[in-house]
Amino acid sequence: MYEEMSEDPPLTAAMRHKLQQRSSIRTSSEITSLIRSGNSSYGQRKSHSGYPKYKHSITEQDYDTMSKIESLDYVIVDSEIYREHERKVSAHRWDDGYRWVLVGLIGLVIGLIALGVHLIVVSLNAWRLSVISPYLQKHNIFEAYIFFLLFNVTLGVLGCLPILWEPAAQGSGLPEVKGYLNGVRIPHAFNLRNMIASTISVVCAVSSSLPVGPEGPLIHIGGMVGGGLGELRSRTLNFRIPLLPRFQNSRDRRDFISCGAACGVAAAFGAPIGGVLFALEEACSFWSSRLTWRTFFGTMAAVLIMNLGVNKWSGVVNTNQDTLFEISTNIASFNLFAVLLVSIILGVFGGLAGGVFTYLNLKVNKFRRRFINKKRIYKVMEVICLIILFSAVIIFSPLGFACQPLYPGNNIAPAANSTIRYTCPPGHFNDYATLLLSAQEDSVDHLIGVSDDRFTRSSLICFFVVYFVGAVLTAGCGLSTGLFVPMMLIGGSYGRLLGALFNQSWSVFDNLDPGIFALVGAASFMCGVTRMTVSLVVILIEVTNDIQFLVPIITTVMVSKAVGDYLTYPLYDAQLHQKSIPFLESESINVMDTMKCSDTMARGVVCFHLNEKVGNILKVLRATTHNGFPVVEGDNKYKGLIQRRHVLCLIQHRIFANQKRLNHDEFWAAMNGPRVGLTELQLSPSELDMEIECWLYMNLSAIIVHEDMGLSTAFRLFRTMGLRHLTVVDDSNIVVGMITRKDLLHEVCEHKYEELASSSSVNI
Numbered sequence: 001m002y003e004e005m006s007e008d009p010p011l012t013a014a015m016r017h018k019l020q021q022r023s024s025i026r027t028s029s030e031i032t033s034l035i036r037s038g039n040s041s042y043g044q045r046k047s048h049s050g051y052p053k054y055k056h057s058i059t060e061q062d063y064d065t066m067s068k069i070e071s072l073d074y075v076i077v078d079s080e081i082y083r084e085h086e087r088k089v090s091a092h093r094w095d096d097g098y099r100w101v102l103v104g105l106i107g108l109v110i111g112l113i114a115l116g117v118h119l120i121v122v123s124l125n126a127w128r129l130s131v132i133s134p135y136l137q138k139h140n141i142f143e144a145y146i147f148f149l150l151f152n153v154t155l156g157v158l159g160c161l162p163i164l165w166e167p168a169a170q171g172s173g174l175p176e177v178k179g180y181l182n183g184v185r186i187p188h189a190f191n192l193r194n195m196i197a198s199t200i201s202v203v204c205a206v207s208s209s210l211p212v213g214p215e216g217p218l219i220h221i222g223g224m225v226g227g228g229l230g231e232l233r234s235r236t237l238n239f240r241i242p243l244l245p246r247f248q249n250s251r252d253r254r255d256f257i258s259c260g261a262a263c264g265v266a267a268a269f270g271a272p273i274g275g276v277l278f279a280l281e282e283a284c285s286f287w288s289s290r291l292t293w294r295t296f297f298g299t300m301a302a303v304l305i306m307n308l309g310v311n312k313w314s315g316v317v318n319t320n321q322d323t324l325f326e327i328s329t330n331i332a333s334f335n336l337f338a339v340l341l342v343s344i345i346l347g348v349f350g351g352l353a354g355g356v357f358t359y360l361n362l363k364v365n366k367f368r369r370r371f372i373n374k375k376r377i378y379k380v381m382e383v384i385c386l387i388i389l390f391s392a393v394i395i396f397s398p399l400g401f402a403c404q405p406l407y408p409g410n411n412i413a414p415a416a417n418s419t420i421r422y423t424c425p426p427g428h429f430n431d432y433a434t435l436l437l438s439a440q441e442d443s444v445d446h447l448i449g450v451s452d453d454r455f456t457r458s459s460l461i462c463f464f465v466v467y468f469v470g471a472v473l474t475a476g477c478g479l480s481t482g483l484f485v486p487m488m489l490i491g492g493s494y495g496r497l498l499g500a501l502f503n504q505s506w507s508v509f510d511n512l513d514p515g516i517f518a519l520v521g522a523a524s525f526m527c528g529v530t531r532m533t534v535s536l537v538v539i540l541i542e543v544t545n546d547i548q549f550l551v552p553i554i555t556t557v558m559v560s561k562a563v564g565d566y567l568t569y570p571l572y573d574a575q576l577h578q579k580s581i582p583f584l585e586s587e588s589i590n591v592m593d594t595m596k597c598s599d600t601m602a603r604g605v606v607c608f609h610l611n612e613k614v615g616n617i618l619k620v621l622r623a624t625t626h627n628g629f630p631v632v633e634g635d636n637k638y639k640g641l642i643q644r645r646h647v648l649c650l651i652q653h654r655i656f657a658n659q660k661r662l663n664h665d666e667f668w669a670a671m672n673g674p675r676v677g678l679t680e681l682q683l684s685p686s687e688l689d690m691e692i693e694c695w696l697y698m699n700l701s702a703i704i705v706h707e708d709m710g711l712s713t714a715f716r717l718f719r720t721m722g723l724r725h726l727t728v729v730d731d732s733n734i735v736v737g738m739i740t741r742k743d744l745l746h747e748v749c750e751h752k753y754e755e756l757a758s759s760s761s762v763n764i
Helices: 013-021 028-037 060-068 080-088 095-137 141-165 174-181 192-207 215-231 250-269 272-283 289-312 336-372 376-400 431-437 440-449 457-474 484-505 514-530 534-544 547-567 571-578 590-594 614-623 644-652 664-671 711-721 746-763
Strands: 611-613 628-633 637-643 691-693 704-706 726-729 735-739
Touching (some): 095 192, 095 289, 141 192, 174 571, 215 250, 250 272, 272 289, 272 534, 336 376, 336 457, 336 514, 336 547, 336 571, 376 431, 376 457, 440 484, 440 514, 457 484, 484 514, 514 534, 514 547, 514 571, 590 711, 590 746, 614 644, 614 691, 628 735, 637 644, 637 726, 644 691, 711 726
Parallel strands (some): 704 726
Antiparallel strands (some): 611 691, 628 637, 726 735
């Protein structure tokens, strides 16, 4: 019956009653049991959220990952001791100023890290090229390959070692940043070990000639710097500076991580405005106007440090940092409608190519998770094999391309002077080798900033294929890697190819700089993979420093996004599903409009009384993994909510009723101090009979909903407020259920709805 309906049927009274009789999701183990009980099509049915559903079969590794992930507490614990503290203290007039200082410090540190990564990578690439160039010019190809391979393999192995030390540093880190800023506590995602491992690994990975970039890891590193400096402490080192304790909470840490991620984008591209917009559009689930200004200040500081450092390091890297990629042609002298037509064509191709890239990369990563990531030696061997393959392609494939003369008429952009001779005689160069052997930023500048026709169609086609396949295979391997620069190279290659074709076949494009189409092509492919729109346009305008390309870039981005959305999820959203991160989308799905809170809530909620015996609390804590407990009086009438970690802290420090009370500062000092595990608590029989004053430390303002509230409304409330627990009550204010993040996942709600509908149709 359900399969024959074109739209989601409303829940009938009988269906809702049957659903209420079923056991609801309460813990990570129960959610996995529910998923396992479904048929094999779970995760493969069509989504109601606008994208075609990413086809991902749930594995045992997914279950283990879900069981380790919990939500963050973004709400203020409005307890009695907190209210008493707020009444006594004066207004926190300096808090906003301290935030500005910390954000500026975050920007400076991230700028220094990005500068160090950039200079080391450029220096290593320049030294390697200077060593192999004499061998190539003497036609000693094999000797050049041996050195090239050994150098790259050494860097690849050195880049793998930090990943073996901290596996959470593998990949770009963008899914982890998005997940954390959505309210998910991901283990080891933002600790000091991860930051050190990511920094070392990304330097080695980008320097090993693999088709990877540093931008994604820099965003992740920026988030880690923001989280650490914002709180002025390190959980890895068990170190804390006893300053500004008011900022040591999940809400402020979230904001500092948002600023850090934006600073990472700004430092990587030299785009302060684009960094702010990236955080707002792509990374963050919670935003405010004050955060906008503070983040902009941090991105300016990061770009300032980056530019000053690069300018100081003159002679090693390009010192013209005002314009990262330069195009010399004035587009206003050409037919704008013709340019827009080509932009539309590039947008369609970019959306298609981006969808294919995402699909293939997810397949490769699925295979990698099943067979390679299970053993550490396999990760290292995979990286070595990729380096051997790609190094061979870089060194040997240019042999199939003819040499071209360098003549004075070539209009060469300043940063594109470094053509590669390869095996060519003096005064000549190999266009294909120039694209492959140059540093990635120089290759982008060759594609975008060179106005002549030095690159043949065959070289552009082969470069596109090599980088497309290489990026598909490499993204997600046992290194800390990004994709932004490789995406620019892939899109720039087919964009320049199309521009060259139109220059020769359409008179309106005579003498039009093919770099324009390379820039538009880069925008189309980046949007096709990531679905970034506003932030992508602004970043590209900032790096080219030319507003005249705004309309073509906007056109191709909109078309590419529309085509890509029709095909598949954005890459980083699909990786969230693949990594089993319980990410709450910004909108609810259709089935939620027909369901109530009572249809998905967990029943049989364990509650504490206003004064609860220590023995009873310990029994509950040992028997469950719940992190929030409603506090009730009488016959389960709701009064507030107390967290598991708060109760454990009170028991650990023997804060019993009628004996000792903590004020707000003392309580949070105890929370931030050394903790003991549940199994390590040793209490005497008399202490077990003591009581904990839950009413004094519980959250009096924890949000509750009625059991008949629409599930879509509850979803928006949960998502907008950044909740961890949502208590459900009936008409008499009696606790009847609890809703957590995993109860509101789109896949879970679809599964529960379809399970009910199918069982109802069978009974009928």
